[in-house]
Structure formats: structure tokens, C-alpha cells
Amino acid sequence: MKVKSSAPGKILGASTQVAQSPPLRVLSLLPGATDTVRALGAANLLVGRTHECDWPELQALPIVTSDKLGEMPPAELDAAMAACGGALPTLGWCGGGIALLDQGLSPYRTDVEKLVALRPDVILTQMQGLGLDLTPDHYWSPLEQLLGYRPTVVQLAATEMEGVWRDMRSISEALKLDREGRDKICALQRRLQAAADSARGRPRPRVVVVQWPDPLFAAGGWVPQLVELAGARDVLGRVEAATTFSAQQLADTRPEVLVFALCGFSLSESQRLAAQALEQLAAECRAAAEALQTARVIVTDGLRVFSRPGPWLVHSLEVLVEALHGEAQEYGHEGRLWALLPHGPAQNYAKVARGSSV
Incomplete structure (x- = not known):
């Protein structure tokens, strides 16, 4: 008996072959973005990474970034970074093209030739200088010219915790992993709340978080929010931005705890x-x-703690809770992600600065 098919081209009882699109090619130019891709279970989509992406399973990926500046004292580094940022609008106005991409497509130097060779579909980054007469078009135009197509560029610009969740959602949507993104964010928020709950009812010490040592900067953004969640009071930090402070201002606040969370430096x-x-x-x-x-x-370890918006901020809160209220909750982060400096006279600090034991 002849059986009619219910739809043209479809044979009953046979599996239908559906043409599948090739996997997305994802390039991460931010360690925090790489952390999010990995947390989504999508590390296999990555075709390139930053020089600071330190997950062992990703070390074989091509490195597409490098430090903009070599090693130098913090004060000189701060001045040099400010000069680099100030030069970006000029590059944009002059149609800087490759030079603008090199210096401003991410917080690091970007190897544009390697980026083009990787042919990414999605680029996760934080374009620099936006708002200083630079727009995303200043970056997209040379990218499109070099690649021959316009990739999806996810601009990550969180300045507080809600922005971090928003950026994670943007990444998951760009990777077509909306459900996975929602599930992961909910799981991280539950873990964040559990850490905050463990600090509830404990004494609330006065805390100063130092983001940069010379000149002294008090950490801003999500850091004061994490300090609050950890059951403490951030007496100098402001969510709006990192702010400089003087030795006298530090003395006036009389902090009970001083946290050095120096962005970009190992423990x-x-x-x-x-x-x-x-x-x-x-x-x-x-x-x-x-x-x-x-x-x-x-x-704290400034390569990971507080400095990588995404899943690592949950670890960052755990570090704070453990360091401030160790008797209430221990996570095993001491010695690996944070450490105490010797307590006492200034000469003890001098010994540590020289690398001597105390």
C-alpha cells in the first residue's frame, strides 16, 4: 500500500536531516567575560582569549591581548594609562583604524592581525573612551573593513552589581544560551545571598578598600556593594566611581579593616x-x-578578587566574609585568594616591602 507523506519532501518513518549552523566563534577580550562563557558551559565556542585568562583548560587558545605598558611603579603606570586613554579620541577623530583597535578595543592592547585571522562571530569586550567623543561606530567601522563582515560586539560596561547580571545576560543572549544564562545567574545570586546571610547579625566593621596604591584610590563600582553584603561599612568607597583619598582622609575615617584589592596584581x-x-x-x-x-x-589577589565582573564576584564576597567574619564562615580562600599583613608598627610593613619575613 502506498502511503502519502504528510508534507512535501518528508518520508514517514525516516529521520529528518536539518542543516545546522556552524558553532559560533567567540573571542573574549576580557577575563570576566571568559569566566562567564565558561560558567555557561560554552568554553568550546571560544577561539581566542586575553593574556590574563587563566583557566587551565583554555591555555591552548590563541592569546589576542597584551599589557599596554610594561612593568613600572604604580604612580608611573597610573599616569601612563591616563595618557593612553586621553589619546583615544584623537585616534578616533583621525580615522585611526588599526591603531584605534589596537589601543582601545579592549582595556589591553589588541593584536588586530590575530583577531582578523580568528574571524570571530562574537567579540566580548569593553571598548575604551566611549563618551569622550568616541562612539561604538568608531570601532565597528574599521572592524567591518578588516573582517569583511560586522561581528556581534557585546560591549560590557557594568559599574555595579545589577550591571554585572545585565552583562552576563547580554553574553548568554549573544551566544544563544538564554536559558543557560538565566539558570546560571539565579544560581550565582543564590550563592551570593547565602554568603551575605552568613554575615548577618555580625559586628559591622569600618572598612576601606584600596584599589590602587599610588595615588591611593578607594574602590568603587560593585565593591562598596559587596562590602555592604559582607556585613561591613565602606567608609570611603562610592558606587559611582573609584575616588582618590589622602593619608589624612584615611586617618579621619579610622578604619578597623584596610583591604588592599589592587587591580591587576597577584596576591x-x-x-x-x-x-x-x-x-x-x-x-x-x-x-x-x-x-x-x-x-x-x-x-587580596587582584587578578581575580573584585577585578573580574561575573562569576568571580561571588568568590569575592566569600573572601570578604571569610576575612571579616572567619568565625562565622570559612570558605578555604585564605592563603590562596587573600592574606593578612602583619599587624603592628610600621617597621613590620617595611620588612614585608623589602621581602623579609616578619
Whole structure:
């Protein structure tokens, strides 16, 4: 008996072959974005990464970024970074093309030739200088000319916790993983709330979080929000932006805890720089020296803690809770993601700054 098919071209009882699109090719120019892609279970989509993406399973991927500047003291580095940022509008106005992409497509230098060779469908980044007479079009136009097509560019620009969740949603949508994104964000928010709950009802110490040692910057953005969730009071930080402060201002706040969360520096490097900063503070301001006598000094791994918006901010809150209220909750992060600097006279800090044992 002849059986009629219910639709043209379809044979009953046979599987239908559906042409599938090739996997998306995703290039991450931010460590926090890489963390999010990995958390979504989509690391296999990555075709390139930053030099600071440190997950072992991603080390074989091509590195597309490098530091804009070499090693130099923090004060010189701060001035040089400001100069680099100030030059971006000029590159944009002059039709800088490759030079603009190199210096401004991400917070790092971008190897444009390697980027073009990787032919990404999606680029996760944080374009620099926007609002300084630069628009995304200044970046998209040369990208399109070089690639021969316009990739999806996800501009990540969170400045507070809600923005972090929003950026994670943007990444999951660009990767066509909307459901996975919603599930992961909910799971992270539950874990964040659990850490905050463990600090509830504990004493609320006065805290200063130092983001940069010279000049001194108090961390802004999501950091004051995390301090609040950790059951403490951030006495200098503002969500709106990182702000500079003086030794006298530090003395006036009389912090009970000083947290050095130095963006871009490892735990060991941060310990050395924190010790140098404390030695300098004590030398230039007697009131600051007196305040430091009683303050606990905590140093965090600035490559991961607080500096990578995305899943790592949950670890960052756990670090704070453990460091501030270890008797309430221990996560096993001490010694790996944070450490105490020696408590006591300024000469102890000097020993750490020189690399001596205390």
C-alpha cells in the first residue's frame, strides 16, 4: 500500500536531516567575560582569549591581548594609562583604524592581525573612551573593513552589581544560551545571598578598600556593594566611581579593616605593594600611622578578587566574609585568594616591602 507523506519532501518513518549552523566563534577580550562563557558551559565556542585568562583548560587558545605598558611603579603606570586613554579620541577623530583597535578595543592592547585571522562571530569586550567623543561606530567601522563582515560586539560596561547580571545576560543572549544564562545567574545570586546571610547579625566593621596604591584610590563600582553584603561599612568607597583619598582622609575615617584589592596584581605582588603603601602612609602622616596601629590589613589577589565582573564576584564576597567574619564562615580562600599583613608598627610593613619575613 502506498502511503502519502504528510508534507512535501518528508518520508514517514525516516529521520529528518536539518542543516545546522556552524558553532559560533567567540573571542573574549576580557577575563570576566571568559569566566562567564565558561560558567555557561560554552568554553568550546571560544577561539581566542586575553593574556590574563587563566583557566587551565583554555591555555591552548590563541592569546589576542597584551599589557599596554610594561612593568613600572604604580604612580608611573597610573599616569601612563591616563595618557593612553586621553589619546583615544584623537585616534578616533583621525580615522585611526588599526591603531584605534589596537589601543582601545579592549582595556589591553589588541593584536588586530590575530583577531582578523580568528574571524570571530562574537567579540566580548569593553571598548575604551566611549563618551569622550568616541562612539561604538568608531570601532565597528574599521572592524567591518578588516573582517569583511560586522561581528556581534557585546560591549560590557557594568559599574555595579545589577550591571554585572545585565552583562552576563547580554553574553548568554549573544551566544544563544538564554536559558543557560538565566539558570546560571539565579544560581550565582543564590550563592551570593547565602554568603551575605552568613554575615548577618555580625559586628559591622569600618572598612576601606584600596584599589590602587599610588595615588591611593578607594574602590568603587560593585565593591562598596559587596562590602555592604559582607556585613561591613565602606567608609570611603562610592558606587559611582573609584575616588582618590589622602593619608589624612584615611586617618579621619579610622578604619578597623584596610583591604588592599589592587587591580591587576597577584596576591604576592599585592602584599609587597600594600606594605610599601603602608610604610609611605605612616611616614607622611602621623595620624595615619596611629590609625594603622589598630587596623587589620587584608590583601587580596587582584587578578581575580573584585577585578573580574561575573562569576568571580561571588568568590569575592566569600573572601570578604571569610576575612571579616572567619568565625562565622570559612570558605578555604585564605592563603590562596587573600592574606593578612602583619599587624603592628610600621617597621613590620617595611620588612614585608623589602621581602623579609616578619
